[in-house]
Amino acid sequence: MSNFLDDNEDLKFYLHRYVDWGALFAETEVGKDPEGFESVEEAKEFYLDCLDLIGSFAANEIAPYAEELDREKIKLQDGEVIFPERLQGIFDQIAEMGLHGLCVPRDLGGMNCPMLTYLVQGELISRADVSVMAHHSFHGGIAMAMLMYSAEEGTTSFDPEALRITETRFQRQISEILNGEAWGCMDITEPDAGSDMGALRTRAEQDDSGQWFLTGQKIFVTSGHGRYHFVICKTEDAESDDGGLGNLSLFLVETFRPDGQGGRERLATLERIEEKMGHHASATVTVQFDRTPAELVGERGQGFKQMLLLMNNARIAVGFESLGICEAAWRMAKEYASVRQSMGKTIDQHELIADMLDDMEVSTRALRALSMRAAVLNELYSRRRLRLRYLTQPDTEEYARLESDVKWLQHQTRMVTPLVKYVGSETAVRLSRMAIQIHGGYGYTQEYGAEKLLRDALVLPIYEGTSQIQSLMATKDALLAITREPARFFRRIANTWRRSSFASDVLERRVARLEHTALAAQRGLMTRILKGKWATARTEVDASLLAAMKNWDPKRDFGPALLHAENLAVLLADVATAKELWRQAKAYPERRELLEGFLERAEPRCADRSYRISSTGDRLLAKLQANEEQPQERSA
DSSP: OOOTTTTOHHHHHIIIIISOHHHHHHHHOOSOOTTSOSSHHHHHHHHHHHHHHHHHHIIIIIGGGHHHHHHSOOEEETTEEEOOHHHHHHHHHHHHHTGGGSSSOGGGTSOOOOHHHHHHHHHHHHHHHHHHHHHHHHHHHHHHHHHHHHHHHTOEEEETTTTEEEEETTHHHHHHHHTTSOOEEEEOOBTTBSSOGGGOOOEEEEOTTSOEEEEEEEEEEETTTSSEEEEEEEOOOSOOTTTTGGGEEEEEEEOEEEOSSSSEEESEEEEEEOOOSSOTTSOEEEEEEEEEEEEEESSTTOHHHHHHHHHHHHHHHHHHHHHHHHHHHHHHHHHHHHHOEETTEEGGGSHHHHHHHHHHHHHHHHHHHHHHHHHHHHHHHHHHHHHHHHSSOSSSHHHHHHHHHHHHHHHHHHHHHHHHHHHHHHHHHHHHHHHHHHHGGGGGSSSSSHHHHHHHHTTTTTTTSOHHHHHHHHHHHHHHHHHHOHHHHHHHHHHHHHHHHHOSSHHHHHHHHHHHHHHHHHHHHHHHHHHHHHHHHTTSTTOOHHHHHHOOOHHHHOHHHHHTHHHHHHHHHHHHHHHHHHHHHHHOGGGHHHHHHHHHHHHHHHHHHHHHHHHSOHHHHHHHHHHHHSOOOOOO
């Protein structure tokens, strides 16, 4: 039997050798649970057994039926979504295996595995069929989100001695999800409000008794036929200086209830299933709310911040979904090229095809390095943040140490998360396209499945925040960090230059040179930004450079950087990946070859992106400025 874990040596390197399971074990097994593991090794064996089971299930129960899952349509019948028999059978098996509770604490009936295991299963299942993973993610993922939101708002209780959960607000809903009886989703997008969340129109209002009711329409809701919906909508009317984001709140909405006769009482309506290019085993629906009862989550007006907690985890998960597609595309292309004859030899022996295959392999393994780092950083941050809040006494040495650790982890996670989403989704599209090309005319047909990979991959740069949104986030964070600590930034430039010239190891010199290139590009952008800010300040009465530098508005001040956000995101992602691969190479010399292969690709790519940042864009920026200065015609 096939196994998508057992045949992946690079993934096994992380799971068997590189991941610090001790750190994850310490944060996962926090209490004295009689059902818990007695040692890290015992826990690790269980985690890997779970992933081995999932690897076998993905390879034998999902992958062989990918074409059927793609062909058989999900239907909307009498207002309810109906899965084809094969797809329903897959999720019946997943429920029987208990995978919906993989990372849910034992106190709530789950397996209490680290979140890393959930993300790795995302790669394994996505390699078989990414749309199956997209739906599966709204089971255990939403259960964990319910627990997270309850903990954040203080409605989860702990036994301080046993360090166990005694009660949590959404305990009933979590239990239903673990049993396979229900799942959830998140409802964000509206017909006239995608990335501009301040333009959302769906609204929640309270009656005299304090009950909330929600009215409006949400579109593009993945797995939106689930019972439980986290919905972000408008609750406030006051003007806000954050583009209306302070007017938003988050709600948990139950869209149907059992009617006691084996049917459902609908509290919200499913209006349609989207006909999509790919992801055919995942239902994407339009939901209409009409004074649907809703429960406020957290505080009103904090919906945008709460949504980001959920989406940051989801964005890392998309990186692992992308990994599954990349792995499938590379293996599909490699297998075909190894048997396809041309000009007296298989095409994998032709230099151009060999280079493409090498690029696909290196890109996939590099993405895995970045994704693994993001996953571990984010999990440690999330768990230690809760430990700090609930399980650590203030004004103690332990509290101060943990608080410092949490701040560092938060910064590292914030920097790497948009890069994983950006580079993962873009790489999945690029490698799927390469797989088609290597298959030639067969790749354009449905016979081999290469075109399906591309159709499935094309949504990844769109959902959970587009690639452009991710690059803007990464750019703003990088440049705002410079404005806060300019001295530290210039020390980094000097340090990377020194290491690029004098480090004893040639690979360390090359990694430092790559980082220096990225820092120099940021310095160039800041120079252009400062010139523009100073020019604007000089037109104001009594303006001074010092006064101009005190306040920063990325939307107004960062024009050159926003134009080049994707170029800078590529630089930042390549640097983050190279630094992670260098950490691996120092500890495991056999990883040097991967770093060398990555640098061969990254160095010219970064030189190109750096040139674009330093030498292009002025013409377009001038054109945009001229358009802004022209009086706008009044609409009739």
